[in-house]
Amino acid sequence: MSRVLHPEDTTDNGKELRLKQEYFLTSAALQDILRRFLSKYDDLSMLPSKVAIQMNDTHPALAGPELMRLLIDEHGLTWDTAKDIARGCLNYTNHTLLPEALETWSTWLMGRVLPRHMQIIEGIDKEHRAATKCPDDLGIVKHDQVHMGTLAFVMASHVNGVSALHTELMKETVFSELNDAYPKLILNQTNGVTPRRWLRLSNPASSKVLSETIGAGWESDLGRLAELGAHEADTGVRDAIGAAKRENKVALSNWASDQLGIRLNPDAMFDVQIKRMHEYKRQLLNVFETIARWPAIRDNPQADWTPRVKIFGGKAAPGYFAAKEIIHLINDVANTINTDPVVGDRLKVIYPANYNVSMAERLIPATDLSEQISTAGKEASGTGNMKFTMNGALTIGTLDVANVEIREHVGAENFFLFGMTAAQVQQRYQVMDHARDAIQASQTLRNVLQMIVEGRFNPDDPQRYNGLVDATWNHDPFLVASDFESYLSSQAKVDTAYADPDHWNTLALRNIAGAGFFSSDRTIKGYMKDIWDTKSLA
Ligand SMILES: *Cc1c(COP(=O)(O)O)cnc(C)c1O
Numbered sequence: 001m002s003r004v005l006h007p008e009d010t011t012d013n014g015k016e017l018r019l020k021q022e023y024f025l026t027s028a029a030l031q032d033i034l035r036r037f038l039s040k041y042d043d044l045s046m047l048p049s050k051v052a053i054q055m056n057d058t059h060p061a062l063a064g065p066e067l068m069r070l071l072i073d074e075h076g077l078t079w080d081t082a083k084d085i086a087r088g089c090l091n092y093t094n095h096t097l098l099p100e101a102l103e104t105w106s107t108w109l110m111g112r113v114l115p116r117h118m119q120i121i122e123g124i125d126k127e128h129r130a131a132t133k134c135p136d137d138l139g140i141v142k143h144d145q146v147h148m149g150t151l152a153f154v155m156a157s158h159v160n161g162v163s164a165l166h167t168e169l170m171k172e173t174v175f176s177e178l179n180d181a182y183p184k185l186i187l188n189q190t191n192g193v194t195p196r197r198w199l200r201l202s203n204p205a206s207s208k209v210l211s212e213t214i215g216a217g218w219e220s221d222l223g224r225l226a227e228l229g230a231h232e233a234d235t236g237v238r239d240a241i242g243a244a245k246r247e248n249k250v251a252l253s254n255w256a257s258d259q260l261g262i263r264l265n266p267d268a269m270f271d272v273q274i275k276r277m278h279e280y281k282r283q284l285l286n287v288f289e290t291i292a293r294w295p296a297i298r299d300n301p302q303a304d305w306t307p308r309v310k311i312f313g314g315k316a317a318p319g320y321f322a323a324k325e326i327i328h329l330i331n332d333v334a335n336t337i338n339t340d341p342v343v344g345d346r347l348k349v350i351y352p353a354n355y356n357v358s359m360a361e362r363l364i365p366a367t368d369l370s371e372q373i374s375t376a377g378k379e380a381s382g383t384g385n386m387k388f389t390m391n392g393a394l395t396i397g398t399l400d401v402a403n404v405e406i407r408e409h410v411g412a413e414n415f416f417l418f419g420m421t422a423a424q425v426q427q428r429y430q431v432m433d434h435a436r437d438a439i440q441a442s443q444t445l446r447n448v449l450q451m452i453v454e455g456r457f458n459p460d461d462p463q464r465y466n467g468l469v470d471a472t473w474n475h476d477p478f479l480v481a482s483d484f485e486s487y488l489s490s491q492a493k494v495d496t497a498y499a500d501p502d503h504w505n506t507l508a509l510r511n512i513a514g515a516g517f518f519s520s521d522r523t524i525k526g527y528m529k530d531i532w533d534t535k536s537l538a
Contacts, residue, residue, distance in 0.1 A: 001017070001020055001021050001024050002021065002024065002025075005021075006018065006021075006317075007021065007318075008317075008318035008319050009319065010318075010319035012109075014319075015105075015109065016109060016113060019105055019109060019110070019113055019114075020113060022059050022060065022062060023062055023066070023113075023114060023117075025060070026060045026062045026063050026066055027062075027066050029060070029063075030053075030063060030066055030067050030070060031070065033051055033053070034070060037050060037051060044071065044075060044077065044085060045081070045085065047085050047088070047089055048085060048088025048089050048157075051089045052089065052091065052531070052532040052533075052534065053067075053089045053090050053091065054091050054092075054093060054527070054531075055090060055091065055092045055093065055152050055156065056093055056095075057093065057094070057095045057096075058102055058103045058148040058149050058151075058152055059103070061092075061103070061148040061149070061151050061152040061155075062114075062117060062148075063086075063090060063155075064086055064087075064090060064124065064151060064152070064154075064155030065117045065120040065121050065124065065151075065155075066117065067082075067085075067086040067089065067090070068082045068083055068086050068120050068124075069116055069117065069120060071085060071086065073116070079123065083124070083127075086155060087155055087156070087157060088157060089157075090155050090156050090157060091156050091157055091158045091159070091160070091531050091532075092152040092153060092155075092156035092158075092159045092160075093159075093160050093161075093162065093189075094149070094159065094160070094161055094162075094166075094170055094174070094175070094380070095162060095380045095381075096380055097166065097169055097170065097173055097174055097377065097378065097380060098280065098378065099174055102147065102148065102149035102174065103148040103149070104145040104146060104147050104148065105145065105146045105148070106144055106145055106146075107141060107144045107145065107146060108144065110146050118146075121140060121141065121146055121151060122141060124140065124151070124154060124155065125139055125140040125141050128140060128154045132181035132182070134177070134181055135177075137177075138150070138177050138178065138181065140154060149174070149175075150178065153175060153178050153182070153185070154178075154182075156185070157185075157531075158185060158187060158530070158531045159175070159185045159186045159187075160186065160187050160188060160189045160531065161186070161187075161188050161189075161380065161381075162188075162189065162190065162191045162380050162381035162402075163188070163190050163191065163380065163381040163382075163401040163402040163404070163405060164188055164190060164401075164404070164405060165377075165400075165401045165404050165405075165422065166188075166379075166380045166381055166401045166402075167186065167187070167188035169377060169401075169422065170186060171186055187530055187531075189523055189526045189527055189530070189531070190381065190402065190405060190517075190518075190523065190526075191381040191382075191383050191386070191402065191518075191520075191523055192383075192386065192517075192518050192519045192520035192521070192522055192523035192524075193383050193386045193387050193390075193518060193519070193520055194519070194520045194521075195218075195219055195222050195390060195519050195521075196219055196220075197361070198361075198364065198386075198387045198390060198391070199219070199390050199391060200219045201361070202361035202362075202364065202365055202391075203244075203248065203364075203365035203391055205243075205244035205245075205247045205248055205365070206241070206244045206245070206248075206365065206391060206392060206512075207219075208244070209237070209240045209241055209244050210225070210228070210512075212240075213227075213228060213231055213237050213240075214227040214228055214231075220521065222390075222515070222516040222517075222518075222519035222521065222522070223516040223517070223519075223522075224516065225390070225512055225513055225514075225515055225516040226513050226514070226516055227513075228509060228512055228513040229509075229510070229513040231509070232506060232509055232510070232513075235502075237509070238502060238505040238506055238509060239505070241392060241505050241508055241509055241512070242501060242502075242504075242505040242508075244392075245365075245366070245368070245392060245508065246266060246267075248365040248366040249266040249270055249366045249368075250266045251362075251366065252264070252266075252270070252362060252363065252366035253265075253266045255362060256350060256352070259352065260350055260352060262338060262348065262350060264309050264348060264350075265307060265309070265345045265348075267307070268307035268308055268309045268345060268348070269306060269307065269308045269309070269368045269369055269494075269495075269498045270308075270309050270311060270366055270367050270368045270369070271308050271309065271310050271311065271367075271368065271369040271371065272311045272313075272363055272364075272367040272369065272370060272371065272388075272393070273286050273310075273311070273312055273313075273314075273371035273373070274311070274312070274313035274314055274355055274359075274360060274363055274364075274384065275313075275314050275382075275384050276314050276315065276316075276317075277314040277315060277316040277320070277323040277324075277326060277327055278316075278320075278323060279322055279323065279326075279477065279478050280374055280375055280378040280379070280478050281373070281374045281379070282373050282374055282375060282478055282480055282483075283312060283314070283326050283330065284326050284329075284468075284472075284478075284480050285373055285480045285483065285484065285487055286310070286312070286371055286373060287312075287326065287329055287330050287333055288445065288448045288480065288484060289484075289487060289488060289491060290310050290330075290333060290337075290347070290349055291333055291448045291451060291452070291457075292444050292445075292447070292448050292488065293308075293347055294336075294337055294340075294343065294347065294451075295447065295451070297342070297343050297346050297347060298340070298342050298343070301342055301343075301344075301346070304499075305346040305347075305495075306495040306496075306498050306499050307345050307346050307347070308346075308347055308348075308495075309347075309348045309349075309350065310347070310348070310349045310350070311350050311351075311352075311363060311367075312330050312349070312350070312351040313351065313352055313355035313359060313360075313363065314327075314355045315354075315355060322468075322471075325465070325467070325468050326468070327351070328464070329452070329457070329465055329468065330349070330351050331351055332457035332458045332464075333349060333457050334349035334350060334351055335457070336456065336457045337349050338350075360384070360387070364384075364387050364388055364391050364393070365391050367388055367391065367393040368393060368394065368498065368504070369393060369394055369395075369396060369416075369494060369498075370384075370385060370388035370389070370393040370394065370395045370396070370397075371396055371397075372384070372385045372388075372395050372396070372397035372398070372400070372403050373396065373397060373398055373418075373419070373483075373487065374398060374400045374478075375398070375400070375425055375478040375479050375483075376398045376399050376400045376419060376420055376421050376422040376424070376425050377400065377401075377422030377425050377426070378400065378478065379400045379401050379402070379403075380401060381401055381402040382400070382401065382402045382403070383402075385397065385402055385403060385406055386402065386406065386515065386518035389406055389410060389511050389512070389514070389515045389518065390512060390515035390518065391512075392508035392509070392511055392512045393508070393511070394414070394415070394416065394494070394497075394504070394507050394508060394511060395407075395415055395416065395511075396416040396418065396487075396490055396491065396494055397415065397416070397417065397418075398417075398418065398419040398420070398483070399417065399419070399421050399422065400422070405517070406514075406518070409514040409515070409516075409517050409518075410510055410511045410513075410514030410515070411510055411514065414507045414510040414511055414514075416490045416491075416493060416494050416497075417490065418483065418486040418487050418489070418490035419483040419486050419487065420479065420482065420483060420486075425479060428479055428482050429479075434476065434479065434481070434482055435472060435473055435474065435475065435476035435479075435481045435482070436473060436474070438476075438481035438482045438484065438485075439472070439473060439481050441485070442481070442484055442485050444484075444485075444488060445481060445484045445485075449469050449472060449473070452465050452468070452469050453465070453466060453469050
């Protein structure tokens with residue numbers, strides 16, 4: 001039950017294991033919280049003033065019924081008291097706008113594995129329906145499914161999104177009816193990342209430059225990075241920023257040579273897309289653009305190419321076939337391009353296996369270009385984007401959620417924007433044959449798809465990607481085709497900017513200077529003030 005976090009859930013056995021795991025971890029945490037509370041206090045009505053529980057996504061949404069069960073069955077409280085206490089302690093952070101990603105469990109499975117909880121959930125649902133006079137589709141239990149997002153929402157004192165745009169879209173889309181029924185519950189806390197891990201620990205070279213330029217102490221007061229702006233005109237500082245980046249790239253090249261047996265040129269642009277493998281994050285858009293570079297280089301190898309190393313990293317969920325196909329394609333493309341003697345150092349593609357936090361700590365400090373190219377409106381926040389910005393990478397990105405805020409903080413002229421806005425994405429979905437239209441309009445994309453169906457990257461099994469290409473022509477659910485040309489033009493601007501190292505270092509400096517807002521210290525202070533009603537001990 002605890003050996004693998006998030007076990008595969010495409011089979012009934014897997015689903016059952018996953019539900020049991022979620023219950024096990026949730027119940028263990030709640031029992032520990034109650035044990036610690038009762039070792040100090042004897043009045044359970046004080047629980048909400050001493051304990052704040054943050055449900056991180058729907059995975060611990062059983063916390064509502066489980067805390068009620070503990071309070072009623074084990075501590076003898078009444079239903080109404082238990083429910084008020086539970087709701088007083090609980091808050092819910094939403095992490096996705098994709099309705100298919102909000103968990104549901106069949107009432108059959110829930111009733112068999114957790115019969116007492118099913119009973120409590122039905123009681124909560126009955127009161128929820130009565131209090132909100134809600135239409136049927138607002139219920140927690142409907143069509144024989146328990147909707148965990150709704151359960152978490154109804155049992156929470158506060159519900160929050162994780163970036164400004166995500167929170168607005170939450171109110172307009174997934175939770176619009178619940179927001180009408182329970183006004184003022186939803187608020188925003190833009191995500192952040194810890195600068196101790198993601199800058200000080202993982203990037204000693206840049207940290208040294210920062211401390212020498214703006215003085216010590218920025219690690220716990222990241223807003224101070226803005227002071228870097230005053231040094232923009234100082235050639236010494238710009239050069240030092242460039243030199244720290246190069247030192248990290250040399251270290252990464254040595255690692256790649258060791259681990260992957262491939263020689264990388266540290267003077268090439270390191271272009272990195274590392275994150276969970278998901279269609280909405282559009283690794284496919286990046287690999288299509290990579291493929292497009294190949295014939296262009298071969299046709300004109302003597303042209304003035306800005307050399308690039310394309311680095312991919314990320315795992316797919318165990319049952320996610322389409323995502324695994326994209327991993328396979330990237331690896332096939334890498335094998336083909338990396339062994340083409342005509343291409344040489346102009347383009348290399350690597351996909352180191354087993355992407356995790358340790359690998360992220362190694363890759364991010366060595367990145368020149370951060371790929372944040374999800375379909376606008378689909379990502380909830382992203383935090384990878386923030387790690388890159390504080391490490392002086394420039395971003396190529398869509399106007400998706402936290403990218404919007406990063407662009408505001410670093411300055412629009414220091415960010416490579418492309419693609420449709422969230423509103424345009426909604427309109428584009430209304431266009432019949434949007435994919436076919438976009439592909440017909442792009443000679444480059446047609447060539448890319450043609451090379452893939454010809455099996456140019458997989459002569460051993462030339463049919464391998466027929467399904468993927470067919471899906472791109474006919475469905476393209478995340479609008480890869482519709483954003484392709486815009487992405488290509490933005491990438492061309494990136495190439496031009498990188499060709500001038502001093503200009504690039506200036507842009508990098510501005511990105512670091514604008515990253516202060518994205519410290520998790522700022523985020524945690526927001527939760528303390530707006531949600532937990534608590535004060536810092538320090
Ligand atoms: C930060 C981080 C993520 C989140 O990346 P996004 O680009 O925001 O999706 C995922 N995995 C690891 C290992 C990370 O360090």
